[in-house]
Amino acid sequence: MKKKTIKAKNAQVYFVLSLNQMLSGLIPARVLCDRLRKLRSFIAQNSALYHTIGELLPCAELWIDRGISQEDKAQLDALAKRESVLMCFLRKHAFRVADPDIFPSVPHIHDGNRKLDVFLGCWDNEDCMSDKKFADLWNDDDFIRRIEKNIDALSGKCVSEGKYEISEIPALKE
Secondary structure: OOOOOHHHHHHHHHHHHHHHHHOOOOOOOOHHHHHHHHHHHOOOOOHHHHHHHHHHHHHHHHHHHHHHHHHHHHHHHHHHHHHHOOOOOOOOHOOOOOOOOOOOOOEEEEEOOEEOOOOOOOOOOOOOOHHHHHHHHHHHHHHHHHHHHOOOHHHHOOOOOOOOOOOOOOOOOO
């Protein structure tokens, strides 16, 4: 049976949001690497994004130990322009959301006492959703619409007042 994939547009949202969060200091490079590996396993191997992630992963793995330099940021900016992806590298302290808890991811989904890392598909108790449910989540138009509506806040972008109106992420559909 063929593995379900994430739509190209939605995969780009996942990619940009993850990269912006790492560059804004919201997540460490180790988490970015985990997210990129997960995303790469859900996109078409002949896509530009698949190859971009393949180029980026070795660099991101180096950032785990040595951090990210200004030169690295400049190279990422060039990569973003090449892929026609708009990215903004801003400060960590600018991030404000209605739910101040950034664990296990921004955004995350609450389900009773559990929280779902939407990038890795794992609950905080370390149970993971099936690949089909993970792909379904990232292919859900309402989920993507809400992320796109809040992309500036979720990426750590600055707003003069430092306040964001965050739309609630929808509950998981069984």
